[in-house]
Amino acid sequence: MSQRQITFEILRYDPETETEPRFQAYCVPCEEEWVVLDALNYIKDTLDGTLNYRWSCHMAVCGSCGMMINGEPMLSCKAFIRDLPAGTIKVEPLYHFPIERDLVVVLDDFMDKLESVKPYVIPKKQRPIEDGPYKQTPKQLHQYQQYSMCINCLLCYAACPQYGLTPEFIGPAALALTHRYNLDSRDKGRRQRQEVVATHEGVWECSFVGACSEVCPKDVDPAGAIQQMKIASTADWYLEHLMPWRRS
């Protein structure tokens, strides 16, 4: 195992006591198989216990360690140091979110948006427990499975230039999850979700840059989900305006 000394420039910021963020450099002896999160843990454990960042699983499942690494949104547990260009590694909190402390961002905006699209199965009629489980064929599962892989890591929001410009935009992950429930055979809540999806701040704020799908660590393809919802919303619009009697 070879060890390399690598300098990490890490954004530090405490909004309660500091007026603006600053970068602090740490020199870390990195092992060949380390990811950026290992280096952060080394800093926290041996160099500077005051550094703040979120992490939990260290295996790209929990979605809590997303940050900007050399300006790219990545899960720090999935960013192998050997894959990054040689030289200083710059670590910043996810773009487009307010900073809570150092690499920790405030997630309230996303949480509110996620709640607004009702990300849960809304059945046509609630069934009593005695009736047993809702069954689904493998084909029905396949319809939405890809979109259910989202771990809410918010790399897509940090990558999305539209969200950066228009913070009201519902954004990639929340819309991908909307699509996930709309496609679920057990769900009948699409019309309720359309009240948010079909607004300007819903799918129509998206200009299909596609950065969300590029950075997604779980291959969810939020951009694809949004385009599919644009097509469905367009069909809705024409039906509502050209055949108004169709709607109840």
Next chain:
Amino acid sequence: MAKSNKPIVWGLFAAGGTVCAFVIPVMILITGVLLPLGLFGPPEASYESMTRIVSNPVVKIVLFGILFLALWHAAHRLRITVHDFGIRNDQLVARAVYGFAGLFSLIALVTLLSF
């Protein structure tokens, strides 16, 4: 939040994208490559046969549809590109690019009807 009327412009944009991807390359192949190469008879005689084809009302309708949708698609694409470049005067840009698409659609219509 009210539902957006964006589907009007986006629906035409999406249809135009399909046309641009599938039909325009074929038209370029026919009119720009195969025809000059003489695959449809001697190129000198092709103007005659082309005008005969375009004078058919069904062909006129189809061609106008293709040209209008392709122009609309280009206009909307430009509007988004301008936005992505950071120019924020969307209403003005929208009027300009859609106006351009409308004007050239009108020119295409007048030209088609003259055959």
